């Protein structure tokens with residue numbers, strides 16, 4: 396591969412080359428990701444097919460082509476296909492090729508992408524801190540609680556009066572309940588046992604467990620991309636993470652609805668500050684009422700719950716398990732569609 400081509404292939408910035416009719420001649424992988432099309436589909440398309448609703452941006456490009464004046468447009472809103480809008484700085488450079496034909500080189504620096512990465516890094520650090528704090532508290536309570544429980548047991552053995560034993564039973568029973576809670580607050584106490592696995596083993600296991608647990612009115616749909624490469628992970632930890640999300644969905648669906656388990660790959664994705672060539676993307680989708688707005692920003696913090704009997708640990712544990720695999724869980728939600736997305740790197744660099 397020529398070195399110029401090599402640079403272009405690995406560049407984070409979207410670079411597109413158009414002819415004088417604004418038909419796409421060439422694009423790099425970052426552009427494919429941005430436009431959500433493959434080079435094969437996109438090359439030869441007219442710009443109107445690529446960003447159909449963005450008349451003002453197209454007019455800017457046409458103007459640059461006519462005047463042959465390079466320009467930079469800051470904070471342009473681009474309305475792309477697939478409904479999403481990005482904010483970007485665009486540099487537009489009119490060129491003449493070897494045959495003196497006019498061409499237009501467009502570089503798109505996605506602004507919100509950088510904001511997303513910065514925000515994500517900050518959030519991951521905050522989740523870590525709050526989990527550490529909680530683990531510290533749980534640890535401090537755990538030891539004296541063990542002492543209290545042991546003492547109640549000794550006391551129980553000394554008591555002849557059945558009526559009095561009822562009290563020691565209450566102490567022991569409540570201590571056990573607290574200890575279970577503390578164990579969940581402390582999180583997994585074993586290091587992950589990672590090996591090469593197929594993500595669908597994980598999803599199938601969750602599917603089977605969910606089928607058993609769920610009410611008849613809930614259907615669980617599988618929508619897999621069987622070509623996803625193997626990943627290096629602890630299957631039990633991933634089962635736990637996905638199951639926590641699926642259980643939440645079953646709880647909000649309250650006996651009626653659909654949960655979809657979907658697997659895909661996604662190219663060129665940044666998690667925290669690391670850019671990955673390929674990640675596995677697992678979506679868990681339910682058609683329930685959606686996440687209450689007041690919870691949406693703090694879902695992944697421990698002890699955040701919307702349920703009367705919830706402990707608010709499920710999602711925080713899931714996020715922590717997926718982080719241990721170099722991955723991330725994201726969520727989008729509106730009434731009728733809640734999507735939790737697990738993103739897991741597919742290279743084996745983070746052992």
Ligand SMILES: Nc1ncnc2c1ncn2[C@@H]1O[C@H](COP(=O)(O)OP(=O)(O)OP(=O)(O)O)[C@@H](O)[C@H]1O
Pocket residue numbers: 639643644647681683684685686687690694699700701702704705706707708709710711733
């Ligand atoms: N799919 C969903 N749809 C609507 N709300 C959800 C969904 N998933 C989670 N939530 C909300 O997020 C809250 C936090 O979930 P999380 O799993 O962390 O804790 P929990 O389910 O309340 O308790 P725990 O999992 O520890 O038993 C839930 O209480 C619920 O209000």
Ligand SMILES: [Mg+2]
Pocket residue numbers: 639642643708709710
């Ligand atoms: Mg839960």
